[in-house]
Amino acid sequence: MSVPQFAENNPGNHIIMLGNEAIARGILEAGVIIASGYPGTPSSEVLSTLAEMYPYHPHLKLEWSINEKVAFEVAYGGSMCDVRSVACMKHVGVNVASDAFMTAGYAGARGGMVLVSADDPSCFSSQNEQDNRYFGLHALIPVFEPSTAQEAKDLIKYAFDFSEHFQSVVLFRTTTRLNHGRGDVTLGGIKQIDRDYGFDWDRSRWVCLPSHSRVLRVRLLERLKEISEFADEFPFNSLKISDDKVNGIRYGFVAAGIPYAHLIDALNYFGLKEKVSILKLGMVYPPPRKLIEKLLNSVDKILVLEELEPFLENILKQIAYDKGLTKEVEIHGKDFFPQNGEFPAELVIETLAALMDLEYNSVSVPNDLLILPPRLPILCPGCSHRASFYALKQIEKKMKTKFVNSSDIGCYTLAVYKPLESIDTEICMGGSIGMANGISKIQPIENPVLGILGDSTFFHSGIPALINAVYNENNILVMILDNHSTAMTGFQDHPGTGIKITREPGTKVILEDLVKGCGVSSENIWVEDSNDLPKMIEKLEEAVKAKGVRVFISRHTCSLLEMNEFRIKNIHPPKVKVEPEKCKGCLICINKFGCPAILFDDDQKKAYIDQETCRGCKVCIDVCIHDAIYEEEE
Numbered sequence: 296m297s298v299p300q301f302a303e304n305n306p307g308n309h310i311i312m313l314g315n316e317a318i319a320r321g322i323l324e325a326g327v328i329i330a331s332g333y334p335g336t337p338s339s340e341v342l343s344t345l346a347e348m349y350p351y352h353p354h355l356k357l358e359w360s361i362n363e364k365v366a367f368e369v370a371y372g373g374s375m376c377d378v379r380s381v382a383c384m385k386h387v388g389v390n391v392a393s394d395a396f397m398t399a400g401y402a403g404a405r406g407g408m409v410l411v412s413a414d415d416p417s418c419f420s421s422q423n424e425q426d427n428r429y430f431g432l433h434a435l436i437p438v439f440e441p442s443t444a445q446e447a448k449d450l451i452k453y454a455f456d457f458s459e460h461f462q463s464v465v466l467f468r469t470t471t472r473l474n475h476g477r478g479d480v481t482l483g484g485i486k487q488i489d490r491d492y493g494f495d496w497d498r499s500r501w502v503c504l505p506s507h508s509r510v511l512r513v514r515l516l517e518r519l520k521e522i523s524e525f526a527d528e529f530p531f532n533s534l535k536i537s538d539d540k541v542n543g544i545r546y547g548f549v550a551a552g553i554p555y556a557h558l559i560d561a562l563n564y565f566g567l568k569e570k571v572s573i574l575k576l577g578m579v580y581p582p583p584r585k586l587i588e589k590l591l592n593s594v595d596k597i598l599v600l601e602e603l604e605p606f607l608e609n610i611l612k613q614i615a616y617d618k619g620l621t622k623e624v625e626i627h628g629k630d631f632f633p634q635n636g637e638f639p640a641e642l643v644i645e646t647l648a649a650l651m652d653l654e655y656n657s658v659s660v661p662n663d664l665l666i667l668p669p670r671l672p673i674l675c676p677g678c679s680h681r682a683s684f685y686a687l688k689q690i691e692k693k694m695k696t697k698f699v700n701s702s703d704i705g706c707y708t709l710a711v712y713k714p715l716e717s718i719d720t721e722i723c724m725g726g727s728i729g730m731a732n733g734i735s736k737i738q739p740i741e742n743p744v745l746g747i748l749g750d751s752t753f754f755h756s757g758i759p760a761l762i763n764a765v766y767n768e769n770n771i772l773v774m775i776l777d778n779h780s781t782a783m784t785g786f787q788d789h790p791g792t793g794i795k796i797t798r799e800p801g802t803k804v805i806l807e808d809l810v811k812g813c814g815v816s817s818e819n820i821w822v823e824d825s826n827d828l829p830k831m832i833e834k835l836e837e838a839v840k841a842k843g844v845r846v847f848i849s850r851h852t853c854s855l856l857e858m859n860e861f862r863i864k865n866i867h868p869p870k871v872k873v874e875p876e877k878c879k880g881c882l883i884c885i886n887k888f889g890c891p892a893i894l895f896d897d898d899q900k901k902a903y904i905d906q907e908t909c910r911g912c913k914v915c916i917d918v919c920i921h922d923a924i925y926e927e928e929e
């Protein structure tokens with residue numbers, strides 16, 4: 296098998312790379328050994344690309360960690376041993392890692408240590424759009440932000456040298472458009488670092504008890520001061536001054552990341568790139584104060600382009616105030632741009648036109664190309680989660696009550712939509728069981744309280760909340776939807792599958808043993824096949840009606856993975872059909888169950904199964920009350 300280009304030591308070669316692949320390449324080129332992470336869009340491909348590189352670079356020590364806090368700590372442990380290390384996660388993952396991150400800033404880095412945070416303006420695949428640049432400000436840790444795939448590779452490679460030079464952890468912030476956009480990248484050489492790795496027994500540094508932390512805090516502030524002074528020479532920051540005027544005014548722009556790329560496109564569109572001053576930042580915190588002062592002194596109006604919060608804008612306004620320049624220069628930002636969502640390129644063009652009083656004809660993209668048909672995300676055909684929720688609904692109906700289904704983040708969250716409408720809460724990973732604990736203290740016994748979450752999420756952060764329920768004797772039913780995967784983010788393995796990121800076997804953690812170990816009594820644990828609907832309904836009803844902390848593991852492999860297994864084994868999935876004579880056109884299979892493989896023939900007034908999309912889960916056979924759906928024998 297030939298080595299893929301992105302894994303080859305081929306400096307000078309050009310290849311088109313996804314932003315996340317470019318980040319992985321930069322990590323490889325920098326001589327990193329430990330890379331850890333927890334999956335989350337838009338960050339996941341950084342680690343999965345490193346896993347693709349692993350067969351050709353077996354010095355890499357890679358892992359999907361159980362959650363982001365552990366991932367950060369794994370990498371930080373590497374840094375303590377003088378090893379270059381990186382932890383990768385989506386923006387909300389940094390919330391989980393933040394306990395370790397905040398204090399790691401005090402002790403600083405030994406081997407180069409970078410935390411990659413992939414932010415998601417517009418919440419394309421996230422529960423919020425928090426701006427993680429503030430984590431740098433909060434922890435007094437420098438924040439780097441690239442604006443192209445090339446810069447992402449080069450900047451992260453540089454981040455490890457920087458981290459070792461200043462003994463500081465670096466927060467490497469990206470956004471979806473960078474992570475998932477593609478660009479031309481010139482590769483560099485792959486570095487191997489020749490060093491005696493090993494733990495450094497320095498308790499005054501690594502043991503952050505109060506007497507040490509007071510000293511470390513002073514060092515952290517000194518380190519930040521040094522980095523602030525260096526910010527003016529930071530090689531990925533640049534200031535270009537122009538004395539030209541546009542409509543009688545000298546304009547300056549400040550940007551980093553993707554907004555910088557949009558700014559350059561917009562200035563080129565108006566032919567003004569050489570006629571304005573531009574401060575481009577590769578390190579957004581701490582700011583380059585002298586460069587900013589120079590810009591403030593050189594122009595009449597400044598526009599700061601940044602998605603989400605006015606992070607840079609506030610820094611500029613503060614420096615302008617400190618230097619007594621608030622009357623000399625106007626600083627604009629969020630008065631022109633929204634504080635939510637990512638910026639489309641067209642918005643930047645429109646905004647420049649408004650600010651600079653420029654002639655502007657709406658960008659010539661035909662409107663019908665911009666409008667995509669709206670589609671709700673839905674559970675896949677054959678998804679075992681659908682069967683679990685359908686069973687739950689049947690029991691709810693039979694018991695003539697309403698359950699409180701405190702839920703979580705995963706594919707199953709899509710059960711919030713019609714026809715299942717079975718999810719009542721979702722705020723963060725692991726939150727389902729935590730909130731169920733609280734709700735159960737208030738809600739009357741007639742409304743059973745459930746905590747519903749996936750297997751990966753249970754491992755990530757469900758375990759402490761389950762132990763909490765056991766300890767405090769909260770009356771809840773935890774339903775773990777075990778599809779043997781972290782399906783929502785791209786089928787990453789986890790402790791329950793026992794396969795490591797490198798595809799090598801690891802040790803499998805058995806969910807039911809774990810649950811028992813958390814203190815749930817054996818008679819309060821059920822394990823059933825999600826797709827065996829009659830048994831699911833019977834046993835789940837038992838679990839709903841039982842008292843105390845109960846755990847119901849609803850288990851069936853994700854249908855996409857199952858299809859893959861069928862393909863590998865060259866077996867056909869079961870063929871499921873509707874017998875038209877028996878179908879009464881009652882629509883239960885469509886309006887109540889909602890599998891997208893079941894369609895309705897309006898002329899015949901009969902349901903039928905689209906054989907192209909059906910995955911042969913056979914659950915609809917049990918859903919049909921007229922016995923009209925059957926499995927066709929081969």
Ligand SMILES: Cc1ncc(C[n+]2csc(CCOP(=O)(O)OP(=O)(O)O)c2C)c(N)n1
Nearest residue numbers: 335704705706749750751752780781782783
């Ligand atoms: C703190 C945090 N980390 C990562 C994610 C990204 N994410 C969304 S759902 C999910 C896990 C889904 O796996 P699982 O619970 O097994 O459910 P499935 O999608 O397989 O049904 C992850 C990692 C997130 N939203 N929040």
